[in-house]
Amino acid sequence: MQQATKKLWLERGLDTLLFVITIASLAVSFWEEAPSWIGLPILLTFVFFFFIRWKIDDDSHAYLKANWFDLALIVLLASPLLRLLVAFKVAGLAPIVRIGSFLRTNRKRILNMLIVSGESLPAAMALVFAVVFFFGSVTFLLERGENPDFSNISDGLWWAFVTLTTVGYGDIVPITPPGRIVAVLTMLFGITLYSLMIANITYFVEEIGANKRRNSQPLQALTKTLTGEMHAPKVRRPRKLRIRKKLLKSRYE
Incomplete structure (x- = not known):
């Protein structure tokens, strides 16, 4: 039971961590003066924890099947494709793509967060x-x-x-x-x-x-x-049993 609880906490923690990393990726994409190298560490961190979450899932095949598109969206979000869009003067669509990708990627995590529980x-x-x-x-x-x-x-x-x-x-x-x-x-x-x-x-x-x-x-x-055993009253044997015990004892003496 304790092991199942720890595993559940680990899964929730990894889901929250992936959620935070996605927000960080989205924030960096809005940062116009962000260094060109900063997207790669965020992407590698997301992929690392994504595969840990995949490995500890009870049905890893079903988890990967249900979330492969989420991973593809994050890779696309961190790729140079959005910078290529800027070069072609269609960067106005990039924020919509980013926010749409963010909602699509984290829809299940957001719904899980709305569940009232400790x-x-x-x-x-x-x-x-x-x-x-x-x-x-x-x-x-x-x-x-x-x-x-x-x-x-x-x-x-x-x-x-x-x-x-x-x-x-x-x-x-x-x-x-x-x-x-x-x-x-x-x-x-x-x-x-x-x-x-x-x-x-x-x-x-x-x-x-x-x-x-x-x-x-x-x-x-x-x-x-x-406490009940310590304060329990002593049970007295019936009088006939006590007399019979005395007679038997006196006979053998």
Whole structure:
């Protein structure tokens, strides 16, 4: 049982790690001044952990069959093909390709993160940062060139984080109609994610208490048994049996 639990934690941890690496790959693709060599370490790291996840799966053949296209998308995302698109003046499609690839690659992991359980708490926290990055990037792409407040990707991420947390400083606001539509969606996602986080934390705390109670039950039962034996009243034999025992004893003496 403990081995199965450890394996489940390992699988969840690797899924979360692959999710984070995918976000890093997406972030680097948006970084216009990124060094040309930085994509290769991210790609190799993803491939390394992908194959570890594949090896520990109960049905490795089914896992590879279900996720081979995800691996191909990540390789494509980190390949020089997107730089070739820039050279042909169609780089405007690249962000859409990146975000679409990101959603396609991590659809199962995102759905697993929405499951309320103590094991999904770290993944749910990773999902919060992923949503910040997603909405911040989309809003930056929509507002760039028309809104001076969104001068770089960090402005979009700051706006998304402030909006998702419902703080709303108002220092950066979208002004284009598509940007405002995304802002409304960001607010709705912020409310949903807060509900998800609270539910996961509550479940996590309750699960810890339930595990402590389950672990203490055998000890309590043993304590009650020992206490009952120590304080149990002595059983007196019937009077006839005592008299018969005395007679037998006196006869042999």
